[in-house]
Amino acid sequence: MQKMSLEQRLKEYKKVTEKVTEKVTEKVTEKEKLVIGLIEKNKDVTIQEIAKNIKISRKSVNAYIKQLKEKGLLQRVGPDKGGHWKIIGKYSKMIK
Numbered sequence: 530m531q532k533m534s535l536e537q538r539l540k541e542y543k544k545v546t547e548k549v550t551e552k553v554t555e556k557v558t559e560k561e562k563l564v565i566g567l568i569e570k571n572k573d574v575t576i577q578e579i580a581k582n583i584k585i586s587r588k589s590v591n592a593y594i595k596q597l598k599e600k601g602l603l604q605r606v607g608p609d610k611g612g613h614w615k616i617i618g619k620y621s622k623m624i625k
């Protein structure tokens with residue numbers, strides 16, 4: 530087995546870390562997929578409408594939306610009243 534310099538090991542570690550991070554952030558739960566699906570159909574959908582359609586609480590919908598925002602897959606454009614949802618990142622290309 531060939532010895533690697535410290536610099537080579539650091540580069541290899543960085544590559545592995547980036548791959549792991551990418552895979553973790555790409556994981557989307559079934560409920561999150563449902564939320565994204567409803568937003569895809571209607572970018573103006575409300576938290577209450579999402580909760581009613583998926584049959585979960587508004588608190589749960591807010592938690593899923595927070596997770597989707599943290600994963601870089603969803604953002605709110607404009608104010609709470611009068612704004613709309615925007616699907617962003619890699620997931621926006623996957624659902625089309």
